[in-house]
Amino acid sequence: MRIPPAALIGLFFTALYFLMAIFAPLIAPYGMAEVVSNDIWLPPSSEFLLGTDNLGRDLLSRMIYGGRTTIFIATAATLISFTTGSILGFFAAVVGDWVDQALSRFVDLIMSIPSLILALVILSVTPITVGVLIVIMGFLDATRVFRLARAVAVDINVMDYVEAAKLRGEGRGWIIFREILPNALSPLVAEMGLRFIFMVLFISTLSFLGLGVQPPAADWGGIVKENAEGITYGIGAALYPAIAISTLAISVNLVADWVLNRTTSLKGGRG
Amino acid sequence: MSDNLLKVRGLKIGATVYPPGEKPHDIKIVHGVDCDLEKGKVLGLIGESGAGKSTIGLATMAYGRGGVELTGGEVWVNDRDILASAQGDIRSLRGGEVTYVSQSAAASFNPAKQIMEQVTEAAIGHGKFSKKEAEERAVTLFRKLGLPDPENIGKRYPHQVSGGQLQRCMTALALCPEPDLVVFDEPTTALDVTTQIDVLAAIKEAIRDTGVAALYITHDLAVVAQVSDDIMVLRHGNTVEYGTTDQIINAPQEEYTQALVSVRSIEHEEKQPTPEPLLTVQNITARYKGTKFDVLHDVTVDLHPGQTLAVVGESGSGKSTLARVITGLLPPRDGTINFAGRMLSKDLGNRTKEDLRELQMIYQMADVAMNPRQTVGTIIGRPLEFYFGLKGAEKRKRVIELLDEIEMGSEFIDRYPAELSGGQKQRVCIARALAAKPKLIICDEVTSALDPLVADGILKLLLQLQKIEDVAYLFITHDLATVKAIADSIAVMYQGKVQRYGSKSHVLTPPFDDYTDLLLSSVPEMKLGWLEDVIANRKMESAGN
Numbered sequence: 124m125r126i127p128p129a130a131l132i133g134l135f136f137t138a139l140y141f142l143m144a145i146f147a148p149l150i151a152p153y154g155m156a157e158v159v160s161n162d163i164w165l166p167p168s169s170e171f172l173l174g175t176d177n178l179g180r181d182l183l184s185r186m187i188y189g190g191r192t193t194i195f196i197a198t199a200a201t202l203i204s205f206t207t208g209s210i211l212g213f214f215a216a217v218v219g220d221w222v223d224q225a226l227s228r229f230v231d232l233i234m235s236i237p238s239l240i241l242a243l244v245i246l247s248v249t250p251i252t253v254g255v256l257i258v259i260m261g262f263l264d265a266t267r268v269f270r271l272a273r274a275v276a277v278d279i280n281v282m283d284y285v286e287a288a289k290l291r292g293e294g295r296g297w298i299i300f301r302e303i304l305p306n307a308l309s310p311l312v313a314e315m316g317l318r319f320i321f322m323v324l325f326i327s328t329l330s331f332l333g334l335g336v337q338p339p340a341a342d343w344g345g346i347v348k349e350n351a352e353g354i355t356y357g358i359g360a361a362l363y364p365a366i367a368i369s370t371l372a373i374s375v376n377l378v379a380d381w382v383l384n385r386t387t388s389l390k391g392g393r394g
Numbered sequence: 395m396s397d398n399l400l401k402v403r404g405l406k407i408g409a410t411v412y413p414p415g416e417k418p419h420d421i422k423i424v425h426g427v428d429c430d431l432e433k434g435k436v437l438g439l440i441g442e443s444g445a446g447k448s449t450i451g452l453a454t455m456a457y458g459r460g461g462v463e464l465t466g467g468e469v470w471v472n473d474r475d476i477l478a479s480a481q482g483d484i485r486s487l488r489g490g491e492v493t494y495v496s497q498s499a500a501a502s503f504n505p506a507k508q509i510m511e512q513v514t515e516a517a518i519g520h521g522k523f524s525k526k527e528a529e530e531r532a533v534t535l536f537r538k539l540g541l542p543d544p545e546n547i548g549k550r551y552p553h554q555v556s557g558g559q560l561q562r563c564m565t566a567l568a569l570c571p572e573p574d575l576v577v578f579d580e581p582t583t584a585l586d587v588t589t590q591i592d593v594l595a596a597i598k599e600a601i602r603d604t605g606v607a608a609l610y611i612t613h614d615l616a617v618v619a620q621v622s623d624d625i626m627v628l629r630h631g632n633t634v635e636y637g638t639t640d641q642i643i644n645a646p647q648e649e650y651t652q653a654l655v656s657v658r659s660i661e662h663e664e665k666q667p668t669p670e671p672l673l674t675v676q677n678i679t680a681r682y683k684g685t686k687f688d689v690l691h692d693v694t695v696d697l698h699p700g701q702t703l704a705v706v707g708e709s710g711s712g713k714s715t716l717a718r719v720i721t722g723l724l725p726p727r728d729g730t731i732n733f734a735g736r737m738l739s740k741d742l743g744n745r746t747k748e749d750l751r752e753l754q755m756i757y758q759m760a761d762v763a764m765n766p767r768q769t770v771g772t773i774i775g776r777p778l779e780f781y782f783g784l785k786g787a788e789k790r791k792r793v794i795e796l797l798d799e800i801e802m803g804s805e806f807i808d809r810y811p812a813e814l815s816g817g818q819k820q821r822v823c824i825a826r827a828l829a830a831k832p833k834l835i836i837c838d839e840v841t842s843a844l845d846p847l848v849a850d851g852i853l854k855l856l857l858q859l860q861k862i863e864d865v866a867y868l869f870i871t872h873d874l875a876t877v878k879a880i881a882d883s884i885a886v887m888y889q890g891k892v893q894r895y896g897s898k899s900h901v902l903t904p905p906f907d908d909y910t911d912l913l914l915s916s917v918p919e920m921k922l923g924w925l926e927d928v929i930a931n932r933k934m935e936s937a938g939n
Contacts, residue, residue, distance in 0.1 A: 283757045283762045287755065287763055290722075290723070301765075301768075306766065306767055
């Protein structure tokens with residue numbers, strides 16, 4: 124199998140960020156919230172590779188720990204949104220009738236409200252912990268996954284092999300997990316990459332607005348917020364997390380594109 | 395040889411394929427084919443799918459479809475080698491000197507434009523006629539092709555005429571620029587049998603009257619025998635036999651051609667009805683959800699154990715709907731279904747596991763009737779596990795037995811559907827149905843998507859399995875030749891009603907009602923001059939007209 128260069132670049136950076144997230148305590152030169160200098164916003168030096176932040180903490184260490192938080196929350200939320208979204212989507216497609224109507228209209232209702240605003244409203248009345256953040260983000264994003272999963276499953280549901288299974292007397296569990304899921308997996312996996320990026324952007328936005336990860340815990344959106352003021356003084360500390368967010372988004376996108384291409388070529392296209 | 399309009403020498407065609415998980419590689423589709431066509435003659439190209447017949451047809455326009463490359467040989471049209479010609483020359487050739495009629499007229503016409511505009515487009519575009527001349531010529535062609543209201547039909551949009559009429563419009567489109575050669579690519583395959591005959595007759599007459607030469611591509615030897623002067627039999631991109639129509643039909647030399655000519659010669663002795671029918675469908679009336687139109691009216695038929703009831707009709711006659719009602723997928727509005735001495739619930743959800751097991755179904759498209767992500771072993775094994783609780787080695791043993799029964803070996807057990815040929819796929823579907831040990835199998839157009847020889851094999855297998863397993867078939871088909879081969883009793887359906895019903899000998903013996911007569915006489919026979927006889931003798935216009 125030949126991997127195109129764009130996908131290779133994507134794979135490299137994605138792997139790099141994930142490894143950094145997993146092994147953060149081993150890699151980071153200092154502690155996450157450890158104040159290492161009396162000077163704030165020190166320029167990069169051999170001691171502090173990316174300089175220090177607005178409270179005199181090592182920026183590189185905060186970046187590494189921040190990546191760990193951001194990637195962990197995004198991954199967990201993506202998993203939640205995928206399991207609930209796709210199972211409900213398949214269920215709606217297979218059962219049809221009023222179940223489908225009820226679920227679909229409910230999802231329309233949620234989707235008609237911009238998810239950021241809805242998230243801000245919910246977070247303003249709930250305690251802000253990582254667990255709550257993951258559940259809220261996962262739940263809001265599940266509506267999008269529901270849409271896709273339902274659309275794919277509706278197409279598969281009318282195939283003769285599904286009809287054959289129904290005529291055999293198979294239950295819904297078999298039809299959803301054995302007949303539909305294996306055939307819906309490729310488009311869903313490709314979509315998963317894109318949803319993950321949205322999750323990264325979503326949690327970063329929330330943190331930037333102050334309703335995401337709470338200090339002193341670090342995450343990329345929060346680091347941008349903490350150091351945003353420095354931009355006025357020509358200090359680039361806020362740019363590093365911004366660059367990290369965008370490179371992660373782009374590289375995951377490149378991988379997702381490649382996966383999607385490969386799956387379409389399985390269906391007879393020329394990817 | 396100046397009267398030779400088309401001369402093909404050593405034509406080689408290849409393509410690059412992109413199999414999933416493998417490196418792209420080149421394959422050869424046509425391995426050096428020669429043929430000649432004089433002005434005013436018709437050459438029939440015949441073969442099963444993958445024989446390269448359409449590819450050769452398109453090569454006469456110096457065209458290769460989607461990644462297909464003309465790799466070698468010469469194609470001479472009007473004494474010039476078009477494969478070596480410049481792009482500009484090819485432009486004037488396509489749609490000017492050589493035109494093309496495709497299988498699906500519905501997919502080839504632009505739905506947003508009137509028929510006249512599309513029919514005259516090439517003739518005007520190539521500068522052969524002015525707009526007025528082209529339109530006059532089109533009207534003449536419409537008349538010649540037997541289209542109703544030839545002066546005004548051009549003002550209609552493609553969806554406002556029937557399938558058979560649209561196919562004739564496409565023939566008019568091809569003939570309008572006064573081409574020297576027309577390539578007909580399966581022009582009647584997608585049509586109902588009674589419509590096919592009209593289109594066939596119209597095409598034949600138009601070819602004769604305009605003196606154009608034609609390449610007629612089809613998989614149906616009986617059809618090509620009616621229109622062509624010469625026939626070339628192709629297989630896997632090679633010429634099997636090439637001769638006059640008379641010689642090919644009456645004295646085929648090659649074994650493969652002989653098999654094609656003698657296809658559907660299955661003999662089946664009609665069985666006598668038993669005292670107790672297995673299935674009794676009584677006064678069924680049904681319509682689809684949300685519609686106000688009954689697709690089935692008062693349908694009553696019986697099927698006896700171990701026998702075959704053929705339900706015949708054209709598309710839209712309600713024969714597949716009848717199958718959906720019997721399986722419970724479409725609860726009828728009225729009527730009852732008795733099966734094996736008990737009343738079946740109208741709704742699939744209320745049927746017992748035993749009801750479901752004893753009533754199995756085989757589909758037309760074996761491709762989509764099997765989950766592409768399951769192996770043959772899983773597909774055949776699932777009913778064994780589901781109905782009989784077989785597991786592990788026991789299940790595997792039974793799967794292998796079933797594979798033997800359908801004349802495939804145990805080596806297929808771990809293959810995926812994509813790794814099987816069309817005929818093998820249909821065999822696996824048969825094995826899946828048999829695995830449930832059913833009393834009745836509903837066969838919905840099971841041979842329609844297969845090549846004639848493969849279909850023949852499937853029919854023989856079904857008959858043989860009926861003897862071994864004593865299973866009854868409800869055989870839904872539009873193909874009367876199939877019916878003659880395997881049925882014990884026949885129900886002819888027309889517009890949702892049973893038009894004629896009884897034992898095979900009764901239904902196929904005159905006197906006929908008008909529709910049955912039309913249907914029976916429309917089945918192409920492997921004999922010269924059949925088309926003219928039928929057109930001269932029939933009592934009723936075709937349903938699609």
